Amino acid sequence: MPEFLDLHGRTNKVVRAAAEAVLRRHGLRLGQDHLLAVLWEHDGSTPGEVAAALNVTTPTVVKMATRMTAAGLLTRRRDDRDSRLVRLWLTETGRALREPIEAERRLLEEKITADLTETERRHLMSALAKIHRSASDVLGGAPIDPAD
């Protein structure tokens, strides 16, 4: 059992759980803050645009938007000029969450990286970036087997 894969996975799990706990106190679920973040910057984005911004598939955004609409955070409206498009608009409630959620997220990051020195933190980010790149290469370069 490779060490890094294991540790990284376990770490991600507990970090996710911590984020989930924080978000729940504001009535949000795990990915919903990211969706909101896109709209905070570009209110009226389409599901496809949001999906692209979040590196997620469109159905994921559609379903999440449905729940968030029911929760009163969003509004769905078809685009007037191109009725294939749907635009997601923030409600006042959704807009009001921006400050608290952003603060909460900063606080969580601080807590979680509290035991690291500034140097450690820089090195960690750099190493993670390299891992991210390598993993992307594995993903993008290997799926098609040329000998097949």
Place this chain on the structure above:
Amino acid sequence: MPEFLDLHGRTNKVVRAAAEAVLRRHGLRLGQDHLLAVLWEHDGSTPGEVAAALNVTTPTVVKMATRMTAAGLLTRRRDDRDSRLVRLWLTETGRALREPIEAERRLLEEKITADLTETERRHLMSALAKIHRSASDVLGGAPIDPAD
């Protein structure tokens, strides 16, 4: 949007995707290799034991075991002496996957950490361990609000 939370999350996602791609070529899905790993060491474990070993809830193991049984990787049998217990036994197919899957996993880890020097890798593991600990503390220390 905090840097570490963001980068760590994105990295995890691409790493997961890479692992998924590898496993799929062997007919497995994302968490199933972990379940198998437990049985490779302790064949005949109960769902509860497996769940504890994987840091996952029992229902997750139960459902996964159901699918893996249907896929011919596992066998379910009630314990003779205590019929509350259910024991999961590897089939020959499930047992035969051990070598290839472990090799595949080692290879993936190598590929993914290829751009890191040995020092970088050590520092990364150490930093991740600290993060893991801090996040666990956030999770275990904050959920109960004493003022409530």
Place this chain on the structure above:
DNA sequence: CGCGGAACGTTAGCCGGTAAATGATTAGCC
């Protein structure tokens, strides 16, 4: 011996994520 509580696995229902099929609308080309 019996009865209540503890220890299990299973089921049901939700959430985020994916791929694949469906449906509606626009754009483009003849």
Place this chain on the structure above:
DNA sequence: GGCTAATCATTTACCGGCTAACGTTCCGCG
């Protein structure tokens, strides 16, 4: 102008994960 092809969102169906409710089986105590 009309037919085809591209572009969107949505639906369906699956998977891993969780919590909560349920049903069995055992254990210990009176």
